Amino acid sequence: MRGTTHFQYCQKLVVIDPATDSILLARRKGEADYDGVYSFIGGKMETTDGTILDAIRREKEEEIGQAATILIAEDLSYNILFKKKDGNSMILPHFYAEYAGGEIELNEEYSDYVWVPKDQLDSFGPMIQTIPEAVRWAAEIGEMVKKGQGLTKL
Known part of the structure; x- marks a missing residue:
């Protein structure tokens, strides 16, 4: 259909270690747009995922394993539109x-x-260019969360 635009929904986790005030970044391997570049963990929602939280949990377990425990603020997100090389x-x-x-x-x-x-973070690389702005947003959200917003265990 002419004029139809399709979007992929690809959730990312801005994982902060509160003990060290450090950000988890992983180097992409074999990825068309960002091979060899550090990014946040996360990935595309699939039709088999029941909810957005199910998709986030699945991606976390696929990408960093079940042993790692992550707590997220599931009701808040910082959204970025990205155009891939393939259009x-x-x-x-x-x-x-x-x-x-x-x-x-x-x-x-x-x-x-x-x-x-x-x-x-500003002197680290190579990394996806939107990481610093997403981390600044996450730092602000982290302060809100500490005041009682609550986190969900993955």
Whole structure:
């Protein structure tokens, strides 16, 4: 159908370790738009996902394993529109998340991961260009969450 636009919904987790004030970034491997570049974890919602939270939980478990525990503010997101090299568009909702412990076990989509101190983020690279703005948003949300908004365990 002419004029129809299709969007992929691709949720991202801005994972902050509150103990070190560091951000979890993973290096993409074999990805068309950002191969070798650090990004947040997360991925596309699938038709088999019952809810957005189900999709976030599935992606977290696929990408960093079940042993890692993440707490998220599921009702708040920072949304970015992204145009892929192939012309398709993606809506990227970013969710505030806190690392609560456990081993991180990356899947085949990533070659490695790092914890980047928030105050060193602007000089870190290579990373997706929208990461600093999403982290600034997440830091503000984190302050709200600490005042009683609440987190959901993944």
